[in-house]
Structures are given as C-alpha cells and as structure tokens.
Amino acid sequence: MSLSKRASQLMNHPSAIVAGIIKCNNDPYDAQTNPEGFLNFGTAENTLMEDLLSKKLSSQIEIKSEHIQYSGMDVPALRETFSQFAMNHLNIEALKPENIVVQCGVSAICEALSFTLFDEGDAIMIATPYYNGFEHDFTKRFKCEFVKVDLSPTNNFQHSIEAFEQAYNQYPEPEKIKAVLICHPHNPTGEILSQEFMFSLLDFIQNKKLELISDEIYALSTHCKERHQSLYQLARERKLPAHLLYGMAKDFAIAGFKVGFFYSEDNELVEAMSSLCYFHPVASLTQLAVADLLSDEQFLHHYIELNQERLNKTKRDLIHRNDHLNFLPAEAGLFIVLDLSQWCESFEDEERYHQFILDELKINILKGRDLGLSKPGYFRVCFARPEDQIHTFSQRMQKLKRL
Incomplete structure (x- = not known):
C-alpha cells in the first residue's frame, strides 16, 4: 500500500533544517574520534551550558501517583511556575495559569495554531x-499562506513598519491576511x-x-544584560488579540525535553489548543523537571547571566577568528x-557556495533562500558551539574563496 497523498506531499518537501541534521548525523564531527566529520552550524542549539544544566537536571524530583497515571495533559505546578517565571524574567505580568497550554515544543504549538486559529x-x-x-x-499540513515582508539588506534586515505596510498593500487578497507572526529577538x-518599531x-x-x-x-539569549521588553505584553496592555509562544529549547538549551508554552486570553482558542494536547503531550516527569528548574530563582539568575556572557564571548570569538x-x-x-552577497549575483550562485561549504568544507549552514529571502548571498550560522568546533569551523572557512 502506498503513502497517502498528504504524506507524499510532506515527504516531497522536507525541511531544510532536518535535511542538514540528517547529513551531519550520518558523519558527525568529533574532535577525538572523527575530526573530519560534519560540523553542524545549521541548527539553533546551545551547547554552551551543558555543565550547569546536567548538574541541575540530575537533582531528584518528587514523583507522586498522579504523575505515573493518566492525569490530564499537563502538570498544574508547571503552569503556575511558568506564570511566575514570565513575570520575573520575561517582563510579562500575571499570566493566568489556566490559560497556559503546555505542548511538546513550540513547533508543535505552531502547527496546532495553524489548525485552531486559521482556515486553509x-x-x-x-x-x-x-x-x-x-x-x-504553519504551511505544510494545514495550508496557511505566508505574506513575506522583505526587510532591506542595506539596513542589516532591521524591521521597519514601512516594509509591513508595503507587503500588506501589495498582497492581492488582503482580506485573507489574518495575523502577524513575529520572532523577538529575531x-x-x-x-x-526597537520600542519604536513595536509600537508602530x-x-x-x-x-x-x-x-x-x-x-x-x-x-x-541576549548578548548583553538588557532586560527583555515583551512585545506580547505591550499588545496585551492595548487589549489587542495576541498570543504568546515560549519554549525551553533555546534560552535553556534543552531542546530534547520538547517543552513549549502557549498563552492567550482568548478562552475559546485556549480550549481548542488544550484539546490538541492529546496529540502533543509532554511527559509528566519532564514537566516536573522543568517546573523545578524554573522555580529555582538562585539558579536562574546565575544561569541567565552566565549564558549571556558565554554567547557573547563565543560570538566575538567566531568573528575574530573569521x-x-x-x-x-x-x-x-x-x-x-x-554575508556573501558580494559573491552571489543569483540564487544559483548562492546554491553553489552552499554546496561548496557543505560538501567540500563539511559545514552545515542554512542558505538565505531557505530563510525566505528574495536576495541571494546570506547564510545563517549557528555559533553556540564548543571552542574546538569554533576553531575547526574557522580553519575550514579559510578555504572559502570566490568560486
């Protein structure tokens, strides 16, 4: 029996991120056992904090009978803890625990939103x-469309309200536009x-x-000690229809735990999202471990400050070495x-450089076309890697030249 049409369509359009991960996992770099293997600088993972996290997450948690049986889709203690964490660290006031939805990662939450908030x-x-x-x-299974807002490379792709207005006005069916999706920090x-852009x-x-x-x-995950200003909180203060996404994969470097948070004050949407937790649950023991982590203020203050310092140091090291x-x-x-745009006049050029970096230098990075760009020559490099990988990346990139 053949695959369904739905599955075949999904298989024919694999994620660029997943394709890179598979290539790297088949021949992964290891400084001792496989120094010629693939370096994965294409996946946004933070490996800089494993020393603190492994110790913290190895601490014991109290397991009760309700944690090992069917007991609903989430652990109430985690929702309550996240509400307090959001107020203390995300600059978001008093989230109602009953409106917090916990699912197995932000990707799962995004797909659930594509099902609950949008029609095809x-x-x-x-x-x-x-x-x-x-x-x-958002687009693969439940067929949302993206209206791409092209930011200008002449301004380092900084957000501007003019770009949003232009994209909206040029879209042939503006009545179909239902929402704006923002990643902040980007x-x-x-x-x-900037505050000015967020207000606009x-x-x-x-x-x-x-x-x-x-x-x-x-x-x-800022590279300085600037306090986060939440776009969601600003929208909430204006009583605009707004929905918050947060997860443990990036700031807390535990992508493998698969924990994402959704919050909205649209009660009907929260109920719909909660019903989908049946398909996207998080194990109760994982939720308990995350609740324990987020409730430890002494650990959090030390972790957040050290993470920001290490990210900034590693970024500066990468730039200096290259x-x-x-x-x-x-x-x-x-x-x-x-930015290799000076070498790329077309997306064919961009593809040639991408293949050279991947096949010859054995480094996985993402090319601009996969990031939705309309101008060629830009690549995302994920740098939160150990020092030996930064060193090896830099050695290999010395061989990069105009093709």
Whole structure:
C-alpha cells in the first residue's frame, strides 16, 4: 500500500533544517574520534551550558501517583511556575495559569495554531529572513499562506513598519491576511526589536484588525544584560488579540525535553489548543523537571547571566577568528548572518557556495533562500558551539574563496 497523498506531499518537501541534521548525523564531527566529520552550524542549539544544566537536571524530583497515571495533559505546578517565571524574567505580568497550554515544543504549538486559529488559505505576515521551521509548522499540513515582508539588506534586515505596510498593500487578497507572526529577538538576524518599531507594529495590527503571534523563545539569549521588553505584553496592555509562544529549547538549551508554552486570553482558542494536547503531550516527569528548574530563582539568575556572557564571548570569538568574512551585527540569539552577497549575483550562485561549504568544507549552514529571502548571498550560522568546533569551523572557512 502506498503513502497517502498528504504524506507524499510532506515527504516531497522536507525541511531544510532536518535535511542538514540528517547529513551531519550520518558523519558527525568529533574532535577525538572523527575530526573530519560534519560540523553542524545549521541548527539553533546551545551547547554552551551543558555543565550547569546536567548538574541541575540530575537533582531528584518528587514523583507522586498522579504523575505515573493518566492525569490530564499537563502538570498544574508547571503552569503556575511558568506564570511566575514570565513575570520575573520575561517582563510579562500575571499570566493566568489556566490559560497556559503546555505542548511538546513550540513547533508543535505552531502547527496546532495553524489548525485552531486559521482556515486553509488564510495568510500570515512574516518578516524575511525568517526561521525556516515556521514554514514547515504553519504551511505544510494545514495550508496557511505566508505574506513575506522583505526587510532591506542595506539596513542589516532591521524591521521597519514601512516594509509591513508595503507587503500588506501589495498582497492581492488582503482580506485573507489574518495575523502577524513575529520572532523577538529575531531569528536569524539576532535583532532586538526597537520600542519604536513595536509600537508602530501594534498600531498597524490594530488598524488592519489582525492578530499577533509573538514568539519570544530567545528572550533571555541576549548578548548583553538588557532586560527583555515583551512585545506580547505591550499588545496585551492595548487589549489587542495576541498570543504568546515560549519554549525551553533555546534560552535553556534543552531542546530534547520538547517543552513549549502557549498563552492567550482568548478562552475559546485556549480550549481548542488544550484539546490538541492529546496529540502533543509532554511527559509528566519532564514537566516536573522543568517546573523545578524554573522555580529555582538562585539558579536562574546565575544561569541567565552566565549564558549571556558565554554567547557573547563565543560570538566575538567566531568573528575574530573569521575576520576575512563579513558577519551582520547580532544582538541576541544563537546565530549570526554571514554575508556573501558580494559573491552571489543569483540564487544559483548562492546554491553553489552552499554546496561548496557543505560538501567540500563539511559545514552545515542554512542558505538565505531557505530563510525566505528574495536576495541571494546570506547564510545563517549557528555559533553556540564548543571552542574546538569554533576553531575547526574557522580553519575550514579559510578555504572559502570566490568560486
């Protein structure tokens, strides 16, 4: 029996991120056992904090009978803890625990939103370059459309309200546009959105009667000690229809735990999202471990500060070791944009450089076309890697030349 048409369509359009992971996993770099293997600088993972996390997460948690039986889709203690954590660290006031939905990662939450908030053919505005996974999460199964908002490379792809207005006005069916999806801080540029832009964006959303999806998964992965200003909180203060996404994969470097949080004050949407937890649950013991982590304020203060220091140090080390290359400024995140646009007049050129870096240098990075860009020559480099990998990356990239 053959695959269904749905599955065949999904298989024929694999995620660029997943394809890179598979290639690297088949021949992974190891400084001791496989120094010629693939370096994976294409996946936004943070490996810099494993020393603190392994010790913290190895501590014992109290397991009760309700944790080993069917007991609903989430552990109430985690929702209560996340509400307090969001107030203390994300600058978001008093989330109602009953409106917090916990699912197995932000990708699962995004796909659940594509099912609950949108109908097939509904459109979502998203700035380019964007996180490639959003395309997979929102458009593949439940057929949302993206309205791409092209940010200008002349301004290092900084967000501007003019770009959103232009994209909206040029879209042939504006009545189909239902929402704006924002990643703040931004993936892949590492931009921390300015207050001026955020206020202008909320005016735009209000005027166009759109909804806001605010993904703030990199809120604490800044390269400085600047306190996060939540776009979701600003929208909430205006009583705009807005929905918050957060997860443990980035700021807390535990992608394998698969824990994502959704919050909205649209009670009907929360109920619908909660019903989908049946398909996207998080193990109760995982939830207990995360609740224990997020409730330890002494650990959190030390962890957040050290993580920011290590991210900034590793970014500066990467730039210093590769001073022959042009990287765009990054203020936050686990990544930085490599600019090879002076060598790429077309996407065919971009593909040739991508293949050279992948096949000859054995480094996996994401090319701009997979990030939704309309201009060739930009690549996302995920740098939150151990020092030996930064060193090897830099050695190999010395061989990069004009093709």
